[in-house]
Amino acid sequence: MRSIFTLSCFLLVIFGANGQIAVTNATFPKVGDVLRYLVLDEAPDVNVGTPGENKSWNFSTLTGGQPQTESYLDKSTGTKEAEFPGANMLIRFSGVQNEFYANANNLRIELVGFAGENPFFPGELVIQYVKRPQLRRHPMYYETTSRSEGEWRIQVSSNVLPDTLLNQLPLRPDSIRVAFNSIANDTIDAWGKVTLAGKTYDVLREKSVNISETKIFFKLPFIGWIDLSVILGGGGLPGGIDAFLGADTTTTYNFYTNTLKEILVSVDTDNRGNILGITYANTNTVSAKDEWVATVFKAYPNPATDRINIEINDGIKEDFSLSILDISGKTVLRRDFPPSESVSLDVQHLMRGLYVVRLEDRQGKVLHSSRVALQ
Numbered sequence: 147m148r149s150i151f152t153l154s155c156f157l158l159v160i161f162g163a164n165g166q167i168a169v170t171n172a173t174f175p176k177v178g179d180v181l182r183y184l185v186l187d188e189a190p191d192v193n194v195g196t197p198g199e200n201k202s203w204n205f206s207t208l209t210g211g212q213p214q215t216e217s218y219l220d221k222s223t224g225t226k227e228a229e230f231p232g233a234n235m236l237i238r239f240s241g242v243q244n245e246f247y248a249n250a251n252n253l254r255i256e257l258v259g260f261a262g263e264n265p266f267f268p269g270e271l272v273i274q275y276v277k278r279p280q281l282r283r284h285p286m287y288y289e290t291t292s293r294s295e296g297e298w299r300i301q302v303s304s305n306v307l308p309d310t311l312l313n314q315l316p317l318r319p320d321s322i323r324v325a326f327n328s329i330a331n332d333t334i335d336a337w338g339k340v341t342l343a344g345k346t347y348d349v350l351r352e353k354s355v356n357i358s359e360t361k362i363f364f365k366l367p368f369i370g371w372i373d374l375s376v377i378l379g380g381g382g383l384p385g386g387i388d389a390f391l392g393a394d395t396t397t398t399y400n401f402y403t404n405t406l407k408e409i410l411v412s413v414d415t416d417n418r419g420n421i422l423g424i425t426y427a428n429t430n431t432v433s434a435k436d437e438w439v440a441t442v443f444k445a446y447p448n449p450a451t452d453r454i455n456i457e458i459n460d461g462i463k464e465d466f467s468l469s470i471l472d473i474s475g476k477t478v479l480r481r482d483f484p485p486s487e488s489v490s491l492d493v494q495h496l497m498r499g500l501y502v503v504r505l506e507d508r509q510g511k512v513l514h515s516s517r518v519a520l521q
Contacts, residue, residue: 166199166337167348169402171252171284175218177235178500178517181408182428184211192424194399194413199288201338203401205411208342208426215240221247226261229272233258248281255282257296273298279328286350286402288337296328319364323371328358340401340410343429347403347410354400359393396422445503449519452494454503458487464508471502496520
């Protein structure tokens with residue numbers, strides 16, 4: 147008993163008294179979550195700071211950007227779910243047609259594979275990772291490290307190649323192989339506070355150095371496998387294939403908090419430290435953790451079938467609105483109401499699935515929200 151008390155005191159000193167946090171699997175996205183971000187391709191000049199303890203980062207200049215969502219779904223909703231028996235969730239990114247299949251357990255979320263349009267040659271592809279790259283890990287605290295590897299390869303017939311490319315080759319290849327590999331070395335190298343959109347968050351900073359390489363090989367009669375870039379001397383590949391080939395190194399600084407499932411801020415840089423882009427949490431929308439949910443707001447039954455009843459224990463003294471959003475963040479139903487303590491929404495015409503019920507005042511300010519399921 148005494149040893150447990152001593153350990154508890156030690157953890158309190160390490161993670162409490164000095165302001166350092168730990169980020170655990172409590173912030174792992176789960177099936178039904180929608181994470182919301184804003185993406186800046188032309189990023190302002192921000193300072194990611196230096197490694198160390200009790201740091202502060204001011205990202206107040208981050209405004210605007212392209213909205214993006216990450217929707218975490220049951221893998222059965224995917225068109226290629228049978229191809230990925232090792233997955234237990236599907237991830238969809240707004241504006242991207244590809245389906246990303248992942249596996250989540252208590253220690254990590256890792257990418258199992260993806261399916262969609264072939265970026266190299268005409269047609270579709272289904273790719274399973276031989277080595278699965280890591281998307282999230284548990285636990286994270288100051289000075290912990292992690293290494294993640296990703297590797298996949300596909301082999302197709304040379305019949306998919308255009309004649310314009312085949313005519314450049316000394317011999318017609320039998321097959322084509324595309325090989326990709328990556329290594330990410332991650333270190334929690336700093337902790338402190340981040341200011342973003344008028345709020346301050348306790349954070350851990352992760353420095354992730356990712357080295358990746360993509361190659362295309364031809365199998366030639368009597369010769370065997372040959373690197374395509376060696377045959378053509380680099381360049382001259384059709385359909386923008388050149389852009390996918392070669393080695394690349396990027397360093398990403400991720401700022402994690404233990405109150406949001408979104409990565410608070412993510413800054414991509416090249417090997418010279420130049421900023422390539424910034425993605426940051428869209429904290430002005432309903433978050434995956436439903437931060438605004440309170441006991442005064444109750445939506446039932448849950449799951450619902452025909453109607454959703456809303457009880458507002460403290461009552462609303464002015465006109466208000468109720469909106470229902472689907473998992474992509476699209477509003478599928480909106481109703482305005484006079485002051486009331488309870489109302490009801492007819493939802494029998496909506497598709498079955500997961501939704502967010504959102505309560506707003508006359509000015510459009512979000513007061514409360516709650517996730518509900520229709521079945």
